[in-house]
Amino acid sequence: MTSRREGSPFAGLSTIALKEAADHMNSIRIHLVMVLVLLTAIGSVYAAIGQIKATVGEDQFLFLRLFTTAQQPLPSFVFFLGFLVPLVAIALGFDAINGEYNRRTLSRVLSQPIYRDALLTGKFLGGLLVIAICLLALWLLVTGLGMLLLGLPPSGEEIARGLAFLFASFVYAGVWLAVALAFSTIVKSPATSALCALTAWLLFTVFWPMLAPLIAGAVAPIDPLDPMTAVHQIHVQQAIARISPNTLYGETTLALLNPATRSLGLLFADQLSGALMGAPLPFSLSVVLIWPQLAGMIAALLVLFTIAYVSFQRQEIRA
Amino acid sequence: MTTVIEARGLIKRYGHFAAVDGIDLTVEKGEVFGLLGPNGSGKTTTILLLLGLTEPTAGSISVLGLDPLRRPLAVKRRIGYLPDQIGFYDHLTAWENLAYTARLAGLISKEADGRITGALGRVRLEEVANRRVATFSRGMRQRLGLAEVLVKKAEIAILDEPTSGLDPQSAQELLDLIRELAGEGVTFVLSSHQLAMMQTICGRVGLFRRGQVGLVGRVEDLTANVLGGTFRIEVETENADLVKVLAGVRHVSGLTPLQGRRWRIDADADVRADVAHRIVGAGGALHSITMRQATLDEVYVRFFEGENHDVAA
Ligand SMILES: Nc1ncnc2c1ncn2[C@@H]1O[C@H](COP(=O)(O)OP(=O)(O)OP(=O)(O)O)[C@@H](O)[C@H]1O
Ligand SMILES: [Mg+2]
Numbered sequence: 097m098t099s100r101r102e103g104s105p106f107a108g109l110s111t112i113a114l115k116e117a118a119d120h121m122n123s124i125r126i127h128l129v130m131v132l133v134l135l136t137a138i139g140s141v142y143a144a145i146g147q148i149k150a151t152v153g154e155d156q157f158l159f160l161r162l163f164t165t166a167q168q169p170l171p172s173f174v175f176f177l178g179f180l181v182p183l184v185a186i187a188l189g190f191d192a193i194n195g196e197y198n199r200r201t202l203s204r205v206l207s208q209p210i211y212r213d214a215l216l217t218g219k220f221l222g223g224l225l226v227i228a229i230c231l232l233a234l235w236l237l238v239t240g241l242g243m244l245l246l247g248l249p250p251s252g253e254e255i256a257r258g259l260a261f262l263f264a265s266f267v268y269a270g271v272w273l274a275v276a277l278a279f280s281t282i283v284k285s286p287a288t289s290a291l292c293a294l295t296a297w298l299l300f301t302v303f304w305p306m307l308a309p310l311i312a313g314a315v316a317p318i319d320p321l322d323p324m325t326a327v328h329q330i331h332v333q334q335a336i337a338r339i340s341p342n343t344l345y346g347e348t349t350l351a352l353l354n355p356a357t358r359s360l361g362l363l364f365a366d367q368l369s370g371a372l373m374g375a376p377l378p379f380s381l382s383v384v385l386i387w388p389q390l391a392g393m394i395a396a397l398l399v400l401f402t403i404a405y406v407s408f409q410r411q412e413i414r415a
Numbered sequence: 416m417t418t419v420i421e422a423r424g425l426i427k428r429y430g431h432f433a434a435v436d437g438i439d440l441t442v443e444k445g446e447v448f449g450l451l452g453p454n455g456s457g458k459t460t461t462i463l464l465l466l467g468l469t470e471p472t473a474g475s476i477s478v479l480g481l482d483p484l485r486r487p488l489a490v491k492r493r494i495g496y497l498p499d500q501i502g503f504y505d506h507l508t509a510w511e512n513l514a515y516t517a518r519l520a521g522l523i524s525k526e527a528d529g530r531i532t533g534a535l536g537r538v539r540l541e542e543v544a545n546r547r548v549a550t551f552s553r554g555m556r557q558r559l560g561l562a563e564v565l566v567k568k569a570e571i572a573i574l575d576e577p578t579s580g581l582d583p584q585s586a587q588e589l590l591d592l593i594r595e596l597a598g599e600g601v602t603f604v605l606s607s608h609q610l611a612m613m614q615t616i617c618g619r620v621g622l623f624r625r626g627q628v629g630l631v632g633r634v635e636d637l638t639a640n641v642l643g644g645t646f647r648i649e650v651e652t653e654n655a656d657l658v659k660v661l662a663g664v665r666h667v668s669g670l671t672p673l674q675g676r677r678w679r680i681d682a683d684a685d686v687r688a689d690v691a692h693r694i695v696g697a698g699g700a701l702h703s704i705t706m707r708q709a710t711l712d713e714v715y716v717r718f719f720e721g722e723n724h725d726v727a728a
Binding site: 102103107108111112115119122199200201203204205206207208209210211412413414 | 459463466468469485486487488489491492494495496498500501502503504505506515516518519520521560563
């Protein structure tokens with residue numbers, strides 16, 4: 097592209113974003129995924145409420161337990177969300193660009209007075225809008241269920257932590273939407289790009305936790321005579337695990353929803369001296385704790401979006 | 416006459432292959448210009464270059480006095496484009512599809528509504544305006560594409576293969592519509608490999624071959640220049656020595672014997688009456704006399720004769 101361009105690169109942006117969002121809201125594909133998420137969410141929260149009522153009598157953060165309590169055989173709400181949110185995001189984005197090629201609508205749309213930037217960004221924003229609406233609805237549903245069944249309102253700090261959790265989930269979904277968008281620009285066939293995105297999802301949600309220790313073992317073997325090598329290996333393993341957005345999201349939710357979390361890495365006894373074990377961290381310190389994780393996810397999102405952007409700008413749009 | 420499209424030394428290379436290899440073109444306001452040539456001769460590539468959807472390797476383009484690469488939005492606001500394989504959002508209705516592109520084109524909804532209704536009426540799709548495009552036939556989609564150009568009130572309409580895949584009647588209807596719009600002052604650039612069909616509608620044509628424009632001009636001029644005469648007359652006659660009979664007849668440029676008693680006369684005017692008169696006057700029996708206007712296909716074949724060509728008809 098030429099260096100100096102006239103007009104706004106955002107001409108048509110809101111039109112595209114709103115159309116995309118409306119399309120998603122009307123598509124059966126998204127309805128299916130949302131029903132899946134909704135059912136699991138209700139199931140896990142309902143089970144959690146039973147557990148909370150039975151065991152915890154006095155808990156400062158009863159409401160946050162709604163999200164994190166797992167009742168056999170159901171995992172917790174947070175676990176479900178970490179597992180299913182990528183699926184929603186992939187369903188929203190896997191055919192964003194190559195779908196337009198295949199429908200042969202791309203050249204018609206791009207012959208309107210808009211830049212390519214607007215199309216790509218509009219599709220991304222449209223997807224984000226849908227995700228935001230769905231997550232907010234889900235969050236309100238869970239909070240409402242909790243108030244109804246537990247019979248008490250959440251405290252101010254619980255609301256703050258809950259909202260921060262909502263935001264983290266939103267960013268996490270954004271990362272996966274960017275993954276899907278990048279594949280949809282690079283790969284020409286929607287079926288293939290969906291498979292690619294799902295493969296990445298499986299790799300990071302299922303296999304990465306198994307692979308991280310293996311890789312760490314190979315990269316930083318433990319010397320039985322030197323205890324520091326064990327520490328080193330754990331550090332390496334943690335660094336590798338954090339390549340996965342799921343790890344970052346898991347750590348973020350842990351710190352936000354479990355106020356007793358003081359650190360997301362290894363802690364030595366001397367670092368804990370003076371700390372009250374089990375005492376909750378104030379919300380502001382929890383935010384400081386998750387800051388690197390959150391920043392990492394946002395950075396991943398931007399990098400992925402840039403990859404999609406660059407690949408789209410260079411493409412021939414004959415179709 | 417003002418020039419609305421001007422291209423100079425346009426080159427587009429894909430790797431070492433030059434899809435467009437040094438093209439010069441000018442299109443005047445209000446004319447119907449045909450980019451004609453066989454498959455793969457660079458018509459679509461030229462169109463993408465004019466629209467600024469592809470960057471040229473070399474050369475300059477000016478559309479409505481603007482450079483499509485530097486002022487893409489201003490250019491695209493005033494050009495309508497009908498791609499060769501046109502697609503719509505199948506889950507939306509015809510009306511919704513047009514409304515979407517109208518919004519992208521920056522039309523406010525009240526004005527767009529009126530224009531969409533008018534445009535759908537013009538292409539005779541008003542009855543199916545609220546049907547999903549998934550149910551549309553090829554010809555209906557093509558007309559819907561033209562409606563989009565109408566909604567935009569484009570000054571220049573660039574249509575890539577507008578009649579391909581249409582049955583003869585639909586094609587003719589589409590051409591009639593184009594002719595009507597051209598009469599209202601819209602400049603058209605049409606691409607096609609159906610030379611014979613296009614010659615009826617194009618004021619001027621450029622004949623493409625391997626990324627180059629071999630010939631540009633009005634259809635009559637091209638046929639006259641390349642084929643020697645625009646008119647081809649076939650006579651079937653007996654007892655007359657045509658060579659002698661036609662000696663000195665004005666406008667006749669060639670005489671070729673065909674099978675049996677048939678002859679072909681090339682002329683640059685309609686000389687049928689004169690020829691008939693002379694044959695009869697010389698005591699010959701005239702069985703038939705017919706005239707066929709030369710087609711662009713013949714021009715194409717003749718002009719690129721000897722080269723290895725593949726004209727699709
Ligand atoms: N992206 C590309 N990479 C390499 N070659 C290409 C590319 N796009 C087009 N070409 C080549 O450029 C040449 C011209 O293509 P173009 O589409 O302009 O032809 P056309 O005249 O429109 O043909 P048709 O009548 O089939 O539509 C063809 O030989 C084609 O193979
Ligand atoms: Mg073509």
